[in-house]
Structures are given as C-alpha cells and as structure tokens.
Amino acid sequence: MKPTEVIENTNLSYTIHVKGDPMPENVQFLKDDQQIVEDERVKIHRDPTVGHYEMLISHVQREDEGVYKCVARNKFGKAECEAEMTVSDEQLVYESLSGKGSLLATGEKAEFKWFRDGQEFDPLERFNVMFKDDEDTLALVFQNVTPEDAGLYTCVASTSCGKISCSAELTVEGSINRLFRDPEPPSIKEEMTNTQVSVGGSAMLECKVGGYPKPELKWSKNGLDLETGGRLKVLWEDEESVALVIKNVEERDAGLYQVDAINELGQAYSTAKLAIRGDNLDYSIEVEGEPEPVIHMPVESTDRVKLEQVKDNLWKFTIKGMVAGDCGSYTVVAVNDVAQVSDFFTIATDSAPQITREMDSETEKKLHMDVTIEVRATGSPRTRCRW
Numbered sequence: 001m002k003p004t005e006v007i008e009n010t011n012l013s014y015t016i017h018v019k020g021d022p023m024p025e026n027v028q029f030l031k032d033d034q035q036i037v038e039d040e041r042v043k044i045h046r047d048p049t050v051g052h053y054e055m056l057i058s059h060v061q062r063e064d065e066g067v068y069k070c071v072a073r074n075k076f077g078k079a080e081c082e083a084e085m086t087v088s089d090e091q092l093v094y095e096s097l098s099g100k101g102s103l104l105a106t107g108e109k110a111e112f113k114w115f116r117d118g119q120e121f122d123p124l125e126r127f128n129v130m131f132k133d134d135e136d137t138l139a140l141v142f143q144n145v146t147p148e149d150a151g152l153y154t155c156v157a158s159t160s161c162g163k164i165s166c167s168a169e170l171t172v173e174g175s176i177n178r179l180f181r182d183p184e185p186p187s188i189k190e191e192m193t194n195t196q197v198s199v200g201g202s203a204m205l206e207c208k209v210g211g212y213p214k215p216e217l218k219w220s221k222n223g224l225d226l227e228t229g230g231r232l233k234v235l236w237e238d239e240e241s242v243a244l245v246i247k248n249v250e251e252r253d254a255g256l257y258q259v260d261a262i263n264e265l266g267q268a269y270s271t272a273k274l275a276i277r278g279d280n281l282d283y284s285i286e287v288e289g290e291p292e293p294v295i296h297m298p299v300e301s302t303d304r305v306k307l308e309q310v311k312d313n314l315w316k317f318t319i320k321g322m323v324a325g326d327c328g329s330y331t332v333v334a335v336n337d338v339a340q341v342s343d344f345f346t347i348a349t350d351s352a353p354q355i356t357r358e359m360d361s362e363t364e365k366k367l368h369m370d371v372t373i374e375v376r377a378t379g380s381p382r383t384r385c386r387w
Helices: none
Strands: 004-007 012-017 026-031 042-047 052-057 066-074 077-088 111-116 119-121 128-132 137-141 151-159 162-170 184-190 195-198 203-212 216-221 232-236 241-246 255-263 266-277 281-286 294-296 305-309 314-319 328-335 340-347 351-357 376-380
Touching (some): 012 066, 012 077, 026 052, 281 340, 294 305
Antiparallel strands (some): 042 052, 111 119, 184 203, 216 255, 232 241, 255 266, 294 328
C-alpha cells in the first residue's frame, strides 16, 4: 500500500498479496484503526488460497479520507501495511488551453490527442484527464487499473507552431501482453550441424529458431546447463538466426550441445556434436596380384576421409584432422578376377582425460536414503578416477 491521492467521485483500489506458512487466513482491512464494514460502495474481494485480497471503494467521497491498513495473521504472528488516502477536487478538463503563455496565438486553441500502443483513443471513455492550473500540466489519471490497461501511452499536443509529444509505458502486474501477430509455439527452422575444430580455433553452432512471442533459449552441453560469457557467447544475426560461438577451443569443449527454445506455447530443441580435430593420419596399403587388384574400404569418402591409389600396387588411406570418433577398426578389401581377400587394422589415439558429464551442483536427499553422485569421463588410455 502506498500514499494515494484520489479525485472525488472516482474509484480507489488497494491490492494486497500475503504469504506465510501456514497461509494467513485472518486478513483484515481497517480505516483509522477501525475495521472496515462492506456496503454498496466498499467491497473486499478475497482469495485466501493464493493470498490475494483487494479492497475497492467506488465513487470516493471526502469522508473516505484517512489512514488505511491491512493486517494479516497466522498462528506464528502478524504482518501489516498502511497508507494514507486523501481526496482531491482538482479541476477535470479535456479542452483547449487558450491564453496560456506565449506559445498560443491570440484566439488559438491547442489540440491534444491520446494514443495507446499507436492507436488513437478517447481517454474520457475509461480514464480522467486532470489539469493543474498552476503548472499548465495535463495528467492522464488511472483509477481501478485492470490488466487490459497495460500499454504504451502517448500524448500529442498540436498548435500552429507544430507538434510535440511524450510517451510513457504502463505495466500492470499480472497483465497479458498484447501480441502484434498470432502466437506460435517454438520451432527449429534450421538444425544445428555437427562441427569439428582444432584446438585454439573458434567453433560456431548455428540454427534458426521460430516462434512468437520470441522464445527464450537455454544452452546445455552433455545434459548440463551452460553459462554463456567469456569464451562462450550467443550471437543473433537476425530475428531467427542464432549461434553459440566458442573461442579459443580447448579439448574439454568437445561434447553434445543442445539448445532449447521455450515460450508459453511449448518448446523445441536442436542438438549437435562438437569434435576436436587432431593430427592427420596417412595409412599405406600395399597389395600384389595378377591381374592388379582393386582396393576398397567400407567407409564414406569425404574431403576429410579419402582412399586413393598412389602407385600400381600402393594405396593410401588419409584422415585429415583426426577426431575421437575416427578411432576403431577398419576393413580393407582387395579384389581381382581371381579372388577377393580382406584384412583389417585398428586406429587408436591417446587423449587427455575429459569430463563429459559433471557432478550435479546440488543434490537433496532425505536422511537414511542412498545417494549416487555420477561423473562421466573419456580418455585413452582408459581414465582412472579418484574421489
């Protein structure tokens, strides 16, 4: 409750939120330390389940002036708040200001227009316009505000000299935002793609996100929330295109990244793996046979992974920028018109230990219950953990 000045014959509303454990059920409104009695003009709305109370006085009169108080009690004690209310009889106007100062020519009348969220409206349909003689001031007076009153209000004053305007935004607790287009649940219009980068380089995980109101984004790595800042930044290229940028990439940055887009209508997500590139691998394969054999390997040939013939009986298998996923067993098949033979080889690499799933920052369990603290790690040779 705050000190309030109310124009006579308008409405007054005091809204109170209370909480406690247990929730206070004894909530009283008082005026000048006397309990308020409801009548045709004074109403008290109660919702004790959520702790919401409102006192409404319609057509405020001079005798309503005083100190208003709200007292909430439960079995552990009480809490209270109070405010003074005064009644004003200032002149209500919505007319020209002729003769006020030198800005208006003789006989000229100023014109005032009011706008809400860019649309012109008549304030007298819902509000009061108040003029203070000693300050040449117009004021838009709100009484008994509702959530629908929220918005951007603008007053435009026009004279023969030109126009001037001022704006202010009214925010109402519990109000519903006005939407300028139909609401849409979040959607991923372009998925993130798996990315490989060398240590010390920069990685960019990009996607396109749709939805209205604009979704909130939450980033995670290996199932744990990511805090952006420092080396990790989120960049918006336009209203839909967004990227997670990781600078000065380290080995520990490798993992599965996910972005969740969330608004009031739902959520959508996209995932991508970030792999750290290592050295290049060149593996020579020598074959003999008559007629000359042809070599092939059951792997997909890309710009990074290639099998090519160097000489008549010499082939080379190349992997550029080795990543952990390249390790494993590979099969080589040699074929000519007489027969087919195959062999295999294994690629392994040493890598420093890397934690792919960190401990939960906080775990809550009841007494005498079992608790498991889980950590996941990779590395070659196989990692050993110490607690």
